[in-house]
């Protein structure tokens with residue numbers, strides 16, 4: 001009975017584990033399916049150290065099994081005294097040397113890669129015409145969202161990082177408040193986002209995100225930063241350099257004003273004479289980082305999520321505007337009622353705001 005119960009428990013545990021581990025296999029977010037050069041290097045290190053550790057486990061297990069099967073007292077008799085090997089130079093030498101060799105096998109590539117992956121010397125190398133040769137993105141982490149500034153291009157976006165494939169992209173990572181950490185599991189990282197200093201590293205993106213099921217890679221905050229830490233997600237769109245240049249160009253273009261009446265009403269509500277959302281949210285892609293209190297919404301219509309977490313549709317958008325605290329406790333956006341002087345905002349007005357925000361797009 002006890003035995004049966006134990007087996008049953010083990011079975012349940014293993015089944016639970018299968019479901020748990022099944023989550024590890026998603027292309028958009030798995031460190032085990034690297035989609036960039038840095039991720040590949042990090043993954044190779046992981047394989048190497050796992051192989052070495054597995055080797056140690058196998059050898060120890062074999063020795064252990066041999067010891068308990070071959071050298072049983074019941075087999076060898078009560079009187080048997082085994083050969084005494086205390087102080088054996090040969091053995092002492094072997095079990096000192098083997099671990100040293102194993103550690104060297106792990107250490108050399110690890111130390112090499114640690115320095116190589118942190119090598120940002122080529123970051124500021126300028127092309128003949130003075131423009132940067134490499135793309136640099138300034139990442140600003142905020143409670144609980146991400147801002148991405150492209151200083152060379154003079155544009156800024158939020159919640160969705162857009163980068164070209166097949167070239168190095170350098171990142172200057174800072175925080176505007178508490179400590180966060182920038183991590184794109186299938187591409188590389190993590191790197192701390194600190195308020196007091198800038199951390200710099202690079203990543204390469206090999207796969208276009210349009211090939212993925214969701215059309216985006218997933219990024220995360222990897223440093224416990226507050227009640228909504230687990231919701232501090234961002235997305236990454238990777239595209240070939242032509243498409244990227246196109247995206248940059250349309251970010252710089254002025255937004256075409258909405259043509260339908262509902263969205264026009266929404267634009268008015270959004271503005272300074274309406275609810276004043278514009279005081280925190282820019283709707284033009286041109287600009288610098290760390291200026292506005294809220295995410296730049298110039299590409300809101302192209303986003304994959306609302307606020308980084310909710311499915312991107314008007315229902316969720318309206319729910320977010322109404323009560324942001326319901327979705328991300330502790331976030332810095334006021335609810336719409338308080339922006340309206342404590343008065344409830346009508347469903348039509350929320351519809352109008354949502355319709356307007358959905359027209360904000362730079363992708364064709």
Ligand code: HEC
Pocket residue numbers: 143144145158159270275276277278279280281293294295297300303305306307308317320321328331332333334336339353357
């Ligand atoms: C005091 C500044 C402030 C005001 C005013 C403000 N917001 Fe926000 N808003 C924020 C902040 C901060 C966030 C990011 C919250 C987070 O994700 O942690 C945000 C997030 C959002 C998002 C999600 C952005 C995304 O990229 O998914 C939308 C949409 C939004 N706000 C719409 C509005 C609307 C509409 C109004 C006016 C009714 C408004 N906001 C007023 C600060 C503000």
Ligand SMILES: [Cu+2]
Pocket residue numbers: 180181221222223224225226229230232
């Ligand atoms: Cu966090």
